[in-house]
Amino acid sequence: KQEVTQIPAALSVPEGENLVLNCSFTDSAIYNLQWFRQDPGKGLTSLLLIQSSQREQTSGRLNASLDKSSGRSTLYIAASQPGDSATYLCAPLRGSARQLTFGSGTQLTVLP
């Protein structure tokens, strides 16, 4: 059974800092991995999708890496802004049914 761990559980940084969010998963037989953002009381917004054959994916100030063999992914946020404050979730996708398994998330607060 796939298990996903996200470290740290919470993070508070001053505006402008670069930061890294970590995600580890136990079953490396994944098809892809998605990073999501969730604002309080809202649905999930897809940020990046990394295919299992890729090692990196970039969108604006966000860069996600994937090391499938070691079961790790990182989300790098450059020049953080208060608007980046949210919970960030990673979810590897596996199986013939293409199921996502979610971690508990990292709650990020960027202080102005």
Add this chain to the structure above:
Amino acid sequence: DGGITQSPKYLFRKEGQNVTLSCEQNLNHDAMYWYRQDPGQGLRLIYYSQIVNDFQKGDIAEGYSVSREKKESFPLTVTSAQKNPTAFYLCASSMGSGRGYEQFFGPGTRLTVL
């Protein structure tokens, strides 16, 4: 404007009642999913459907039922058999291999049992 809609946004249920949560998508996606989110926890898969008239149980299907009569609709019924239904329910859809099975989510329904 393409997307996923869920209704209602808030739902209150008395014990012993069945309630149905609506999920509609106009993205022409084949696959649809229902997840449950509890405070401080990750999302858990309840049911999923990869094609019309077919659906499969996820990790926590007990006390829930679904139907998939139309491609754009995937309603979830929370039955009285679900012992602890208070949670945030999220619906998602996916095109399939064309976009790497990327899932997109609706805004959610918050269900509270009174």
